[in-house]
Amino acid sequence: MDSPLPAEAAFDVAAIKQSLTDHLLYSVGKDPLFATSRDWYLAAAFSLRDRLISAWVRTMRSYYDNDVKRVYYLSMEFLVGRALTNSMINLGLYDAFREATESLGYDFDELQSWEVEPALGNGGLGRLAACLIDSMATLGLPGFGYGIRYEFGMFTQHVERGWQVESPENWLRYGNPWEFQRPGVIYPVRFGGRVVRYRDGEGRWNSQWVDSEEVMAMAYDVPVPGFGGKTVNNLRLWAAKSTREFNLKYFNQGNYIESVRDKNESENLSKVLYPSDSTARGKELRFRQEYFFVCASLQDIIARFRKTHSNFDLLPDHVAIQMNDTHPAMAVAELMRVLLDDHHYDWERAWTITVKTCGYTNHTLLPEALETWPVDLFERLLPRHLDIIYEINQRFLNDVRHRWPGEMDLLRRMSLVDEDGTRRIRMAHLAVVGSHSVNGVAEIHTDLMKSTIFADFDRFQPGKISCKTNGITPRRWLLSANRPLAALITEEIGDGWVTRLEELQALAPLAEDAEFRERFAQAKRTNKQRLAQVIEQRLGVPVDTDSLFDVMVKRMHEYKRQLLNVLHVVTRYNRIRANPTAFAVPRTVIVGGKAAPGYFMAKLILKLINDVADVVNNDPLTSSRLKVVFVPNYNVSTAELIIPGANLSQQISTAGTEASGTGNMKLALNGALTIGTWDGANVEICEEVGEENMFLFGLTAQEVARVHRDGWDSAAAIAANPELAQVLDMIGSGYFSPDQPDRFRPIVDSLTLGGDHYLLSADYPAYIATQERVDQLYVDADAWTRKAILNVARMGKFSSDRTVAEYGEEIWNVGS
Template sequence: MAGGKKTMNKAGPAAAHSSHEDVEELKTAIRSHLIYTVGKEAVSATARDWFLAAAHAVRDRVTQGWMPTLNGYYREDSKRVYYLSMEFLIGRTLVNSLINLGLYDAVREALAELGQDFEEVAAWEVEAALGNGGLGRLAACLLDSMATIGVAGFGYGIRYDYGMFTQHIEHGWQVESPENWLRYGNPWEFPRPGVIFPVRFGGRVIHFRDSRGFNCSQWVDAEEVMAMAYDVPVPGFGGKKVNNLRLWSAKSTREFDLKYFNAGNYIEAVRDKNESETLSKVLYPSDMTERGKELRFKQEYFFVAASIQDILSRFRKSHSDWEKLPDKVAIQLNDTHPAMVVAELMRVLVDEHELAWDRAWEITRGCCAYTNHTLLPEALETWSVDLFSRVLPRHLEIVYQLNHEFLQGVRYRHPGDTELLNRVSLIAEGADRRVRMAHLAVIGSHKVNGVAAIHTGLMKSTIFSDFEHLSPGKIINLTNGVTPRRWMLASNPRLSALITQSIGDGWYTDLDQLRKLEAFVDDPAFCAAFVEIKNANKRDVAVMIAQRLGIEVDPTSLFDVQVKRIHEYKRQLLNLLHVVVRYARIRANPLLESQPRTVIIGGKAAPGYHLAKLIIKLVNDISEVVNNDPLVGRRLRLVFLPNYNVSTAELVMPAADLSEQISTAGTEASGTGNMKMAMNGALTIGTWDGANVEICEEVGEENMFLFGLTAQEVARHRVDGYDACAAVRADKELSAALDMIGTGFFSPDEPDRYRALIDTLTVGGDHYLLTADFAQYVAAQERADRTFADPETWTRKAILNVARMGKFSSDRTVAEYARQIWQAL
């Protein structure tokens, strides 16, 4: 089965009332698709067959709103917003579409009358493997909100044949296997063989004067790959607007070479086809090799080039004046992956449509805007000049010219400041000269935004401080949000039903209305219902853990959840050190009374990230010891959830009591898991980082467990130096925990297994300052224990967290983008 069965309340997730006519129409449609689309009769159909039939029946309903929406955009000559992203982590589509169309109950009843269990049928949907983490989940939320609030929004990405990977755990280690999500087809997509564009690589550039005497450039002798479109409709809540996600798939210009085929050399016959189509084969091919780097570089340009051709083709259907392009087209670059848009749009306007350079540059900057998602210098993409010149020679010329003109302007304003010129240049000089894609995105955009207030402030004062000085006001903040339709209505139907019963359904599209729940914080009946819902969600997760992992957890224990990509800066290791301290305390005093706790960790490590994979192994080694120690009993459990994805998140987040958001201050741009868990009634234990700061401003510091260094204090430690070894020596529990890990207590088969990990915290200087924050973290955990032991106080704080999370709807985020960047509302 595609995923675990998710229990939902019988009424469905706050669905619209279904009429007898709706149910009968849907039954007829599902039966029809079972026969004519799936090719099965009811007597022989499997649950997967019924899912495909139901999905096509629902897709028909989505399409009924899709065509009028797109036609309306043409008729009204709407400004179109194009959101370019390497990731769209949309998760499963069936339940989300049913909620947005108001058909949840109707489809549930139709399937029941056809003799099928809705949960079993829905669980056969394979999650779309179009993303990896927060970047893709944010993109999916923004698409949902654009359709909901009426922005003419279009997503552009890549239709990956395989996702990043499916994560398996073997002997405690992460093992990757291909994520073949398209094995059984994708019922939600519409192939568009008529929408196909050439994308070129390599070749050379020739320069000449045209008949007017103008200098011209032409990119010639390049190899071509075709980009074919696949469209996925994205319905907004209420179904009134249905926008489009267009994904590009690479197709060879030649199916096979008949000469080689007839000679019996079948591998050589299809070599060109196979090499061309690798461009859309897998999300984020490994860049550990030069071939991998080149493939990823080509992949980014592939989807940019196809998207720009499509955008301009659509614009030219209604407009001939290029000056109108910024008035009718907004292009949002989701991180640096699509930054090539700047050079590509310039190339097309100048080389193909013969616009003057300065005019093309003004148009390009008027169309483009860039969202930054990281403060880590190593995460800001750069590409070697050698690779650039070999793969995209004309684009490198354009980058050089843009850089020359930009630096000329800087030089005029700051004569003699060569250090400033070096810092802001698009080219990082050195033995390995590199193109700085973030710098290209910054100068090529009319607006640059961060995704949380602290993140944007740090962008202005650190990585982009020079650009802020050169263009004050260009960098703005637009705090992330998440869609309450998926992350409350779909994922937490029990809580959604209670909220709707209490305050009405206006909160579906106006999350600020959750404030009305504050009136119920002292209502015994509401509080009792709230607690029972949380407990029911926890029981569901306990069943899932038992089924998948064979580990029994106590649903009445505190569910302590950290689910996100595994990375040193996200500090899963800090969480584990606290687990080891709790375990050591129980071992030292078996009669110690302690709050029962279930620690749940989930996330993938990049295949080439050794330390992150070592952290996963450590989670599983500690889990093996702790969960099987009879001294511990039910007081402590540690669980690693393999292959964490959207579907798992939808199950786990509503069950979380404590939300772990413990990154080193100044490293997490925003986070969205912190928002999802808080709006589902979890209390946050976290640092002063990312959106934690703004969540604190909304819900109140007294309703969170905040700890640790501030971003400014972290920066001072980095400048002044930090003695991690002294910090370890000063804290006996920390020292003991590190010794247990480092000397093989949890890895007796290989005592030195974690020596490298421990060294990063001691002799390595502890770059992410776990040891500096450890004592405050443990103290915050003890405050959480004491609060959880007082159910009335905990429940009150949890309800207030839900009630005060209205700011963090992606509807608000999109409205701010539309007004402050896109001018599209």
Template sequence: MDRMPSGRMNRAFKYDYEGLDVASIKQSLANRMIYAVGKDNYTATDRDWFHATAYVVRDRLIERWMETMRTYYREDTKRVYYFSLEFLIGRSLINSLLNLGFCDETREALLELGLDLEAIADLEFDAALGNGGLGRLAACFLDSMATLSLPGYGYGIRYEYGMFRQAIENGHQVEHPDNWLRYGNPWEFPRPEVLYPVEFYGEVVQYHDERGRVHHHWQDTDEVMAMAYDTPIPGYGVDTVNNMRLWSAKASRDFDLRYFNEGNYIKAVEDKTDSENLSKVLYPSDETTEGRELRLKQQYFFVSASLQDIIARFLKQHDSLLDLPDKVAIQLNDTHPSIAIPELMRLLIDRYHQEWETAWEITTRVFGYTNHTLLPEALETWPVSLLEQLLPRHLQIIYEVNHRFLNRVMHQFPGDVDRLRRMSLIDEEGGKRVRMAHLAIIGSHTVNGVAAIHTKLLKERIFRDFHELMPERFVNVTNGITPRLWLHQANPGLSGLISRYIGHDWVTDLPALAELATFAEDEEFLEAFRQVKRANKESVAASLADRVGVRVDPTSLFDVQVKRLHEYKRQLLNVLHVVTLYNRIRNGQADDRVPRSVMFAGKAAPSYRIAKLQIELIHAVADIVNNDPRIGDRLKVLFIPNYDVSTAVGLIPAVDLSEQISTAGTEASGTGNMKLALNGALTIGTLDGANIEIRQEVGEENIFIFGNTVEELEVLRRNGYDPRSWVNADPELRQTLEMIGGGYFSPEEPNRFKPIVEGLLNHDRYFVLADYRSYIERQKDVDRIYHDPDVWARRAVLNTALMGNFSSDRTVQEYAEKIWGVKPERNL
């Protein structure tokens, strides 16, 4: 496999104070080992060398980072602030080396010291700051903003523990704490001087000033301090280094000395412990009242601190908050940060004494809102009673916003009472709840979907009333991924091959990959492409044998579904195909099928019982299939535990078939589909999310589309969908379900998977049974094409070549032009 390219662009960096040559790096390594780590060559461990290397890279980041920040101040640049509860950035060492352009020099410097860069880099913990696509998208956007020299900041929470570390014990998902900060984080800079109070509970009192104007004062609150931690985010081949600022909760007082003196040490630190729990864990369980309250506290905690920070930065250079929208753009990554809208109103009205109309104009001009879901049940709501207790002033503001908004709707659509009910910020059914997505729409100047079909469905179905009232507010910005991580770093063999044939510009200009299409008939290129894929598959097979204990044949079709476990993503449909294929092989009906290694990975939320049961089913099926001598190597089933960014970086380059099989109209976009196709995997998928746009780019013949469309599913719903009718008409499907529900895969507990089958037969809300036969037949087409290595390789090459539109650089550029109104800072 080719060595990873250094990534240096054809230009000189202006800020090379520390030097990027091998000799300078060796000297820096020695200095950092002694003066930062406190070790020498005799006592240093491999982990010490990781930290020393990280500090060497960080030193070179700092030069550019500080100059970037100075330039933004000097030029008085309008800045973008990306509010997200997740930033799934993964590991930073190799990414930073590639972006700064001295990966090869660092590798050589370490080699001269008897050390291996890749082995050292593997010791870095993934930053546990996210869970799935939402957090990975945010990380891609930070990379692209820096690479495009756009003045962009990320704001979020510095979780001490991630969602959880997933282990599999006897086929069951078991959650363990994800203590990613155990050995420290060399990339972050604590900022104890950047500290803001965040308040909860209390009461609101009303008073009049000397001119008779009404004011509100929020008093008798509980206070938590938000302390900043900064992480530099380097662009690729440029001097721009942007900032990700994460907040950690600190107690306003360390402990109560009165209790301490009385000998009650637990009580003395109780308030401190309660306060600092705010930033402990990503997504605390929402099964309990306490868990739901903690989630809302987390959301408010980080947006309040961020807004105070943004205003403080703005006021360093400007006198009037009327100019705030000209210098500040805030993007809400889904509904989680939408409490920022009433918080900015509170700050403008209560702290800075702006009139309501002025404050509302400022607020709506500042915020943009990205929606990431089409599932009505996933649209976040909060009980009015909880807001009344936790954030009483914000509830007052929400009520006032709602009153003024509904008055506008009433005049626009007189007499339409039902429309008022549908559009209200307050859902009155089943206990009053605040609809946070409605709040985000009303309080933002632009609302965007993340794929063409997603935006279409937002306009026509989910938010139809809002689109009819203000159609100019809705736009589409299809998601993208950073090619720096997901091809250049993840797949050095393919990256090097591409660069040898078409040059290196594609790393920052992904549409340039289209030139590869001219080599799709070139036998020499196709053979090299196949060799890269084979090497990647051999590497993954060796890793899986060690990690999972299952040996897979590298020549088999690597059929992979990697994503969060959720019913709408339909891992269950994939399992039904596995069982069907297993039966055919046993019965001698699959002689034309290629050997297949079916791999699953993803976490189920701890309280999501049916998703966790599906993980158990996957393991139960794997146990039977993998140990049946009649099957041999013709079919293997694996579940890869604790799927994270590093696992994805290792696995995705080896995939042949990408499973993107969600029910049409449920996946907003997806980005895993993009990562896999970019690395030469062919997609089997529904017409859902970005699959539709991928098909448009790569061509219908280079993707395997199956299943009912959104419109066809709507007809099924209207006509009264009967799942059992599909089973009665399909003997093969009936046999598959009887095996699962009857205990074939769980003989020691025959009824174990009966709830899964009964759920399908009685509800099947995601139309698994309706799409089963179409899926099975399309999988036969997959086998037929894979039988011919040349045909498969040509289609795989075209997938890579034609994915240029799915770069996050393009996505972020569209945000900059359509929503944020920001331009690249050219003076760096």
């Protein structure tokens, strides 16, 4: 007889109040008389979790009952953001929980603020992964996320004297009420050892990986509710556990540090997100991390498959593995190892199964971002996988050689092994060769993949590379983050847009309705007022809410060109000072983003932003018309504050360098107009929104490639532009750094002597002219609001629901 499913928890306000007080007493262990708001947050989290569990169990059981094909999304990052509000909204309980909480005498917003955001990612890769697993659940697809339960995130960013300062991001310090520890789901992960070859009873050669060391991977599960609450999928995160707690011999001798050395070294695997790879130990730890989570995930996937199936030929019919970037690319070699060594499949059958099961999403065109690992790391840590990769490479290159005999340069380019200098394994090539599908994340990105980094592979297997343009979940990025605008939209066109974002198109005619424009503008003012309060509270900088909120929030990187933004700010500053009585549109320039700890230039640009802010914000001639604010520790929760308040969205990367971007989608969906280059998803946003409703400028990707091929004389370009020359002279001579006049000389040198690789001097004139167009439009509030409404109305394509539906139909062969 089947075991009964848990009863549904009641959803009415009275039941929620009772649940809150019960959990405060029995789960948190607090007397209501002495409970803090943080205690009540935990009670709310546990109470809401109760209401997730029955749907979660029911969902998992239905997948088994119906023997569905499951999608496994392998990603090193999942930036899921806070769960409390998002889960309430997806379960339809937001209003009931707010009423129940406030009737108990507690401020609902204060309770929410106690939730610590999971530090499971660093940027767009993790935010995309979070959106996709949300959409899988909303569409009812059997989608599972797999990642690492990092004890510490990359770092918490502070700003001291304008410099970025990193400290540990200990997000688990107070526990995590949203996770379920699974001590019974634990798998060994092996490293090191050697490979033994032997003949079996039928004379066939086999390989065995022996004498390896082990670390254990323990599962932690996080429920992922879809909108409507019918489907609750699972995010499974792996934590490293030692096979031995401590060495009793050393302990008894009083050598306590040595007694737990093995334990500590083993558990370092899930200690921190992206350990610095500037040292050999850091590189090795990151290499171990990638295999650790791939190996544990594949063991779990196969164990689940084998509960109902024994024939691995059926694996592609029941399992789809999607590798989010190259970090999980080891899945190709690991699945081959399992099939060859553990289950004794011959090579051809194992390879067919592997390729049909795996898919690969590429997220970068930058050669330095395409992972390669030294062969010696494989030899020491994964010797059997190196054997398998060599065999994959030999067979693959034989096929290429048969197609194009004598083309040695082609073989060198397509090889999985980079033979130039220190021999390295090209993980992107492994992922491409070992997958049935490879996809880019925007149309221009996919076209460039086919014509640049994977041109040879596209010629070898035409049609294998396709485009799946990124999307964002409208539940978090509009319904939750921007409640004033979401309420207005729902009042006008109903709430169908929450799961069918294309229904926003019904707003387009309302752009001509004066009353709606005013209500839309009021929603934006409300969000700007909230953001202004946060900026003043956190940073002590008062900002004018009537000013144009000019927003650039993204990881600090030279190709994203935060520096170009700074050049405009200084140009604007100079113009105001040169003519202080002339009218200037007030601007508040808001920047946020982390620089990698070892990335000198990115950290120096961040310092420049803060030094420019110090001068601009305190100059009596400019401070009323220009403010610069750097918001530290940019994360999902901060994004949910900044994005709804933005008027202008800066998406100004050098054309051909940004794969897609999702910040551009979030900002446009929330009514910001885009100033951007012809790069990433900006191009597709333009196709939907209309070029007349955006501010696009600069070189195209083809023009950038031509300039790089023919050479660019940045010094001549700077000399020909007096405003740019003045700005760079000020930066380089110490105008913004009188305590250290040559502080920013490396930045200036990179543009003048270093060739200006990202072509800021080429795009500067067009950028400044386009910013003048921005000012002209902002003065006409009605015209600006009209365009903002049209941006929102035409963003339906950029729902992650559409993205996931395309993956499901065209790559994973699953349907909603």
